[in-house]
Amino acid sequence: MSRSSIRLAAAVLVSLVVSFSFVACGSSSDPPAGSGHASSSAQPGTYEDWCDEHGVPESQCTRCNAALIPAFKATHDWCDEHGLPESQCRACNPNLQIARPAKRAGGR
Numbered sequence: 740m741s742r743s744s745i746r747l748a749a750a751v752l753v754s755l756v757v758s759f760s761f762v763a764c765g766s767s768s769d770p771p772a773g774s775g776h777a778s779s780s781a782q783p784g785t786y787e788d789w790c791d792e793h794g795v796p797e798s799q800c801t802r803c804n805a806a807l808i809p810a811f812k813a814t815h816d817w818c819d820e821h822g823l824p825e826s827q828c829r830a831c832n833p834n835l836q837i838a839r840p841a842k843r844a845g846g847r
Contacts, residue, residue, distance in 0.1 A: 776803065786842045795827050795837055 775791030782788060783798040790800040801807045801823055811817050811824040818828040829835050 784840060786840050789839050793827075799824070799827070801827075 777788050777790065777797035781797060783796065788796050788798050790797045790803055793800050793802050797803065799807065801811060808817075811826075816824045816826050818825045818831055821828050821830050825831065827835075827837065
């Protein structure tokens with residue numbers, strides 16, 4: 740496994756833990772419909788867990804949720820130059836592709 744793959748896996752794990760802790764705390768401040776942001780009920784890793792504005796999973800979007808930044812920095816997945824996770828930094832990694840998960844059967 741490459742170093743960037745390990746970093747990405749660690750960042751995903753940390754962000755899932757953080758995301759589930761927000762859901763468990765009963766956050767009900769969902770973004771307005773059509774805002775391009777996932778609701779708090781979106782399961783991480785699903786089609787619904789997507790930040791249209793930044794093209795990354797909402798559960799991992801440090802630009803929308805600065806509380807995630809320490810988790811990425813703790814796993815050494817941080818680009819100081821551009822202020823976002825290295826695993827999401829298209830300026831440093833121009834060939835980086837972050838794909839939105841496919842919708843599940845039944846419209847989800």
